[in-house]
Amino acid sequence: MGHAHGHDDVRIHDPARRRRARLLLTAILIPLGLLTVIGTWFLWPSGGADRVQLDDPYSTAAGVxxxxxxxxxxxxxxxxxxxxxxxxxxxxxxxxxxxxxxxxxxxxxxxxxxxxxxxxxxxxxxxxxxxxxxxxxxxxxxxxxxxxxxxRAAPILLLAAAYAFVVVLVARWRGFRALLGLIGAYLVLAHFMIPALVEGKPALLVGLVGSALIMIAVLYFAHGFTARTTTALLGTIFGLAVTTALAAWATDAVHLTGVGDDAKYTLVNQVPELSLSGIILCGLLVAGLGVLNDVTITQSSAVWELAEANPHRSARELFTSAMRIGRDHIASTVYTIAFAYAGAVLPMLILVTLYDRALLDTFTSGELAEEVVRTLVGSIGLVLAIPVTTAIATAVVKAVGTGDVGAASRSAATRGSSDGSVAPRRRSGRRSAAHADGSGPPIG
Known part of the structure; x- marks a missing residue:
């Protein structure tokens, strides 16, 4: 058994295998990045949305x-x-x-x-x-x-400053980068996705390309260009693809018309090029991005930490251990999505439940159907993303390794006893600057 552990550890950290793994990840990332850039270029609004300007509803009369x-x-x-x-x-x-x-x-x-x-x-x-x-x-x-x-400007700005301070205080440089990434994501939403929808661009493509662009930029900017981040990105893209397919089907099958409130009626009358069903479709994608990003990066990190704690685990054992964490994450995130949406529409939820009608009719009514579909579609996408992310992360960490821990384990294997058993590994108190955040080696 000692020989098998030592052989597995050497195979995991073999330089040629690491190069092949990096080349494979790069071969996946380059086409993905190119498709996102090309899609953004083709769908970029021509400026027609800038010509759609609605008057201030409070100053339509002269002299007001x-x-x-x-x-x-x-x-x-x-x-x-x-x-x-x-x-x-x-x-x-x-x-x-x-x-x-x-x-x-x-x-x-x-x-x-x-x-x-x-x-x-x-x-x-x-x-x-x-x-x-x-x-x-x-x-x-x-x-x-x-x-x-x-x-409300003063209290909201004060609350935003407090939020930024707490994030940077706890997460430090990574938290600061995450805040900058959040600003970048809103810029993509405001300057690409919304104007493209107003111009009548295909909503499905706008939502998919815009969401992929946000995730690529945010993940690498906040977490660094590493193999760990790449596995999280691949899991995120998979979850996004599943969510897109389900959202496209559900929007048509459930007949989500998008004309349930005054704001949407105003859009229909003032911007005829705009597709309300397309807005719903994009909304279903954007609504799940944050939680999807959360579960994939957390699951990828779990795999790396488990591999680092015991680099002699087989791929099956590593996947099984990480999925135990993933199942707990699934349970908590399902509640997160459901309660977040319920809180957002609580007044409407209270109103429709006061009507004298069956419970099923209440939750399938036009007022709540959109929120129910958003919850279900987002939950399915993130639940399926967890095992896929875990599998990708397990394969990558076995090929690329976890950094200094791999070197320490090889040294421990070399110091093994004469019968081939592996000496106990002492965890180094210091880690190289390149891997101080535990993110593994860069893929480039």
Missing amino acids: SMVSGEVERVVNETCPSSGDLEAAGGEAQQCDVAYVRPNAGGGAVPVEVPPEILAATGVEPGDQIRYLDLREAVTGSAAPYIFVDFV
Whole structure:
């Protein structure tokens, strides 16, 4: 048995075998990268989307202006809009009126606060709000100032800064690179995928090429150009292909029309080139990218760490051990996707469940069918990606090795006893700078 372990270890870290493995990975990556670049070039929007500009819905009337200001005080008094009611013979109503001082300067103006805002969060002194100034557009109106929304820039930016700080504090340089990769992903979404969809490009190809472009850039930028990252990328592409096929079938089979809310009706009327079913298809792909990336990179890392802890394991043993981790990951990520989507549509979920109808009818209704399909399609893609990623990672780590640990194990095998047994391996306290992150050797 000692001879078999030593032979397996030498075979795993044979230089010629490592070169062949790197060449194989490169032979897969180059066509994949070229196809993504070519697809991006052919599908890149020509600029027609830039000509589609919708007017600000709050400033369609001449003379209407949007104003930001700070609430000085909130008073319960006769509603400004009651002046019109009294003129028509109605009765004056009492409501909360926020006196707002414009940020641009000037005296405080009375802004009537809608009842739904009062029921939700209310308005307090010090709040920043936006309101419409109708004085030049509507003459004789008793309510020339209309509440629009809160100004949320400051707290959201503060929360984003806190998020970035925590990520960099815990994950350090890799976390910083991940944040930059996230910005790059949103740039791809904003400057490639959305304009291409607006121009009427094939939604299936736009979603697939755009998602592949995001994953290639994000994975290598955040995790480095290594064999470990490459195996995660191959598993991600497989999961993405499965998700694309299922999404294309489900969009047609379930008759997802995409006309379930006001925003989509507006798109239909204002941008006739846009395919709502195509938007749903792309949405199904983009929605699962984050979790898919998570499970593949984690599973690839699990294989590498298990191989590093015991480089004498056979490929079958390594795959079996890694899949035990993968099954736990499957269970947790299924909950992650389901609860994330349920939380996003919770108001709609509450509303449709209050209707007096069967449970199956509720979850297959037009209001929820899209979310149900998104959950199922994304879950199937990520579940199938885990064993595929594990198998690829097992094959690659057996061919390429794990870095310094392989060298240490060969030295241990050389120091084996006269009967061929392998001496116990002591884990080195230091690892080479090239593999300090445990990511294995670069493939290039």
